[in-house]
Amino acid sequence: MKIVLPKFATNYNLCPIKTEQEANTYGMTYNQSEDDDYVLYWGLKSSNQLHQCKKYGIMETGFFNNASFIDTIGAYQCCSLNTKYAYDQIANFDLNGRKPAKEIIFNLKPNNQSKYNATFGRSEPFDQTIVLACQNHKDRSIGYPHSHKVYFDFIAQCCKYYGKNLFVKLHPWNSGELAKPYYDLAKKYNCGIDKCHMSLIEGKEFVIGFNSTIAIDCILRNVQYVQYAKGTFWNCFGVYYSNYSLPKNIKKIPYAIKLVDFLIYKYCFNKNMSVDKFADMIKLYVFSNDVFPMNNEFCYANNL
Numbered sequence: 001m002k003i004v005l006p007k008f009a010t011n012y013n014l015c016p017i018k019t020e021q022e023a024n025t026y027g028m029t030y031n032q033s034e035d036d037d038y039v040l041y042w043g044l045k046s047s048n049q050l051h052q053c054k055k056y057g058i059m060e061t062g063f064f065n066n067a068s069f070i071d072t073i074g075a076y077q078c079c080s081l082n083t084k085y086a087y088d089q090i091a092n093f094d095l096n097g098r099k100p101a102k103e104i105i106f107n108l109k110p111n112n113q114s115k116y117n118a119t120f121g122r123s124e125p126f127d128q129t130i131v132l133a134c135q136n137h138k139d140r141s142i143g144y145p146h147s148h149k150v151y152f153d154f155i156a157q158c159c160k161y162y163g164k165n166l167f168v169k170l171h172p173w174n175s176g177e178l179a180k181p182y183y184d185l186a187k188k189y190n191c192g193i194d195k196c197h198m199s200l201i202e203g204k205e206f207v208i209g210f211n212s213t214i215a216i217d218c219i220l221r222n223v224q225y226v227q228y229a230k231g232t233f234w235n236c237f238g239v240y241y242s243n244y245s246l247p248k249n250i251k252k253i254p255y256a257i258k259l260v261d262f263l264i265y266k267y268c269f270n271k272n273m274s275v276d277k278f279a280d281m282i283k284l285y286v287f288s289n290d291v292f293p294m295n296n297e298f299c300y301a302n303n304l
Helices: 020-025 084-091 101-106 148-165 180-188 214-220 257-266 275-287
Strands: 038-042 055-061 067-071 130-133 166-169 192-194 206-209 225-227 268-270
Touching: 038 275, 084 257, 101 214, 101 257, 130 148, 148 166, 148 180, 166 180, 180 192, 206 214, 214 225, 214 257
Parallel strands: 038 055, 130 166, 130 206, 166 192, 206 225
Antiparallel strands: 055 067, 067 268
16 A cells, blocks of 8 residues: 655654665655555645545644644545534544543643644733734635635724724744735724733634634634634634624623643644654544544643
8 A cells, every 4th residue: 555645754853764774674664656545635726636536634733732633534624524414423522531622722831722833922911802813924824715815804894893903913933024015004903912922812702713723712712703714614613603704792602611622632743742653643634534533642731
């Protein structure tokens, strides 16, 4: 069986298997061809033809510090988390004696309690009651299936609609020229704006994002997250989807924490796991016909 790993994952410490020679020792390769049995993509471009191989997975970083995941169906708005099957699996997820995600995450060092440094930016509280979670606007989560224009139209609409009640929470990568468009809009509509500690979202009415992984931080901190556009969580249990509208207020979703518990045990893994364990996990995905093959041995919760 020919198992193909994504070449991009050899960069930026994204994958423990670093070279073709190392991949070969585990019966894998980084060289794609027409007779591949299983292809693991990194992310997904709209030009990818997934069904050109017999079976595939889509790997990316996400949701927790040093966490990655492999989706068995698609990416962003087409990912497995948006299926009816996933909705039911998450809504009915039972820890069965395992530690809850909140306990696991908040026992980590403060700066490791989020995908990005949770203590990055200002630590002083702000008065605004609604938070706009900005993203790296060059990220594929914006461009697939939307565009930079649609994203910045959303930012402008939020600033105009919520005005002085809105705090524009900059993404850690929104610095210098990348931050200027946000500052211009925030100033125009008298909004607050800055990078800030994740803890400062606690107690706010809600956080709204275009397609942001801050959804997980919000649920962990008992704050309702609003997904504006079709993306990773648009049809997912535990997330309020506004369908391209700007709500004035929303009701909290009971048991939304089940989404985070599910992700930490059934979806994510630690990208810094040992090479041997990583190779075994990949083979689990290759040979499984489950939508969510992740098990206790390889899951993020048990490999910190």
